[in-house]
Amino acid sequence: MNIDKYPELKPGKKYIKRYYVAIMLWIVGRAIQAACRLDKEVIKEFSELPEKFTFSLGVLPDGPFMIIGKDDKGRAKYMGWNKGRTRFPLEMNIKSLEAAIKVFTFQEGTATAFARERFIVDGDLGYALAVVRVLNIIEVYLLPKIITKLAVKRYPRWSEFSPLRKWVNRILIYIRAFTF
Amino acid sequence: MILPKYSEFCGRVKTLSGASALEAIPGELKKMNSKKALIITDKGVESAGLIKIVKEAISKKGSKLTVGAIYDETPPDSDYKVVNSVASIYRNKNCDSIIAVGGGSVLDTAKGVNILVSLGGDNVLAYSGAGAVKQRLKPLVAVPTTAGTGSEMTLVAVIADHDRHIKMTFVSYFLLPDIAVLDPRMTKTLPASITAFTGMDAMTHAIEAYFCLGKNPMSDTTAFKAIQLVSKNILNAVKNPGDMESRLAMANAAALAGIAFSNSMVGLVHNLGHATGAVCHVPHGVCMSIYLPYGMEYNLHKVGDLIGELLYPLAGPEIFAKTPKKQRPRATIDYVRGLNEELKKATGGRHATALKDILDREGKQMVPRDAIPVIAKNAMGDGAKTYNPEEQSFDDNIMVIEAAWEGKPLDLKKIKKGPKNQKF
């Protein structure tokens, strides 16, 4: 057998999908930061997390990631995408880029993605659930109802009953997520 | 059969089952080149005379297996210091495999010890987290002494750090025991009330596995079998504790349900059950049997069809055929409530069917009414809710716990219902 006929195959890269996920993570990260200054529930969730808590959400094996931490005032702070070799108290990772695409094109909501074992959670599960709740709220703000409805188990009533809260916050979150 | 868009399944544990399953341990360990086993257990198991049975069974004629040491001081809440010290016993006695005889804590301790003795080091906490263990460990045999938890089939170990008041989780497929031994002699002397609620724990694993979000074809068939076996055998095992056939069937059911739920995960019943256990120290199985009907009622609008199918393994084909399709979901829930009532009768009232009726050894109420908000809050941080079909908010939890406290069925109109678009 001529073994040169069967060369080694180094993994290539899917640039477009990678950038897409990176951008989505950036948006979500900035939106969490913004929502943590506006939305009562998000503020409450973060206030209950331990001091100096940080977590990362990303794609295995090497990104993209987003890192969120609590600042001195106990609010969420988007801390960038570069994880390096740092370990965080909570790491939520999606098993592959393609699985991440499913999640970030909203074909699979967080609950479905968990049920389909797309995620690996390393750290305290209680904190992970708080993060999932925050992500669900962010989804309600960022996306039209028709998409979010497919992704969450139950569309929150508050956003239906108080359009003011939803729309004011929604606009503010958009502005703050996209401006520096 | 529902084939989800994507699912995973793994039941990588060798099962030995039968009236003399224990006797097969030496042969199996020999296949894995093991000659000297460390037995890990606790005082309760030891004083029930079970270790004597195990020791006799594994040293029958022809067996080349010796027992290096017996550690019988496993605390009810596995502790990393205990793990570290048992590991040194294993090393000092030159053991090459572990036999864990007991319940969840014993097995968790054994898993921890196995990590240390296989991978080296003197503190097990260094290996905590998801996927930190990446190699085959030493042979581990699990001999469950209750028929319910199904922990012999799970890949998780929870080991506490009592100084820091935290529980560390270890997750890896390499933590699955190599062998699970289902021998009716191990459960023969279980008191009736424990048989009842541990059996209902297995039932809950199977039922939740069947309708929660992680369901998949193999979790379905294992759950289905488990429900059939529990339903057919639980009353008999409670009423005639010495009936070895029922005992063996229950042990099988628990193992099957263990496979089902560790692959499909569980929902509201376990979510609230874990919280109630954590806040009020109620035994796990007691919470399970009480919350089980509520878990079904709460999700009825989303997965009613699946709940209706469960009438088949629960009540048998005749009753299933006689019940019109539309009434089956309700009939399933009523059947489970009925089973709980019968277990209550058979245990002389000790099998509680409402939270307010749970009493401790001194006859004191274990779940006071004012604990409800604390339980509801605690449940928000428990992972099982992720896999429950319907969303669970704090207010939802209060509503369910209050009903379960009183022992009254849920008012279906009060449930906040998401759309019925359940995808798997």
Place this chain on the structure above:
Amino acid sequence: MQKKAFYSFFNQSKYLAGARALEHIPIELHSYDAVRPLVIATKDVTASGFKKIFVKAFYDSDVTIGGFYDNVGGTAAISTIKELRILFHDRGCDSIIALGRGPAMDTAKGLNMLVSLGVDDIFTLEGEDTISTPLKPFFTVPTAGSCGYDMSNMAVIEHHRFKSDFLFPDVVCLDPRMTGIKDIGRAVESAMVALTHAMEASDSTMHNPMNDAYSLAAIQFIHENLPRALKCPRNREAALALAYANALAAVAFSNAPAGAAHILGEALNKLTGNDPGVCMAILLPHATEFMVGKDILMRDELLLAQAGMDAHASTPEKDRIKESENQLKKLMASAIKYVPANLKSLRIPPYLIEQAAREAEASGSHGLTFKDYMTILNNAGKAPAVR
């Protein structure tokens, strides 16, 4: 449940089934600390475009494919296995992935014994339970059509048989992009092997609840999805379900003694070269009928798997076994285009039929005799051509 009887059951494999399952392989390899698999594939894989999809699934991962050998022919050959050892070591591989049809799986299993156990001649390991240490991580990615052994704890290499729990794949990856049906005839044949294995593994004397969970799931999958695949071979969901059924039936088969239809089917395949799936499909209804007569095969519960809860519950208990046989015949009839109804149409000379019965008796199942096997063969021989 079987009264008091002892049983043991084991299945090593983890299943990844469904959309983007291939992309989960790197993370699974990771859990074994493996980063350089050697991929072994059957010849058809590159031509059908599977290779491209497979390689792309590893993009953005940290896994380098040490080599992609796509030249396995119709059977596993020891000469290939020995050459692959060189490739495996040359590239510093740490794991094996078999992709495609059965011969790739057998080749991979042979290679794994060679590289993990440090032996020079794997034939010294022939037989049962000769391995006592775990092998290197071994994953399989089956394409449509299985021989029934590929996902079991057995390997067949140049007529040598190996059986050990260490030969089970660690991970079976069922991705709809790989399991799509290209040749419906092949797919029917392998479904028939799976059905035979599953039915015979759940017979009334040996069954246990663990194995039942696998065999009954396989039977249910086949009964629900073979007709769908026949109607529309491009139905990806049906194809995936059939591939899943193959995998589950292989486990049931690994944990139970072989049944009469399997043994006779194998013997006829060896003697005449007819496809084992075709032979087993012809024989299964007759073997079943014979065993029912002996009170060995067919249990009430089979009908549940075949026809579902409503049909099972509404059939009176005493008629269920009969109805179960009918369901089987109905399924066979739906596939009549690909599996003939009787042995006569295979034109097997009588002396080979007798030879097959003799060989079956020698391998032994339920203590059936030469005469018993001949009865089954004769019934299958003269069955009407139309079902």
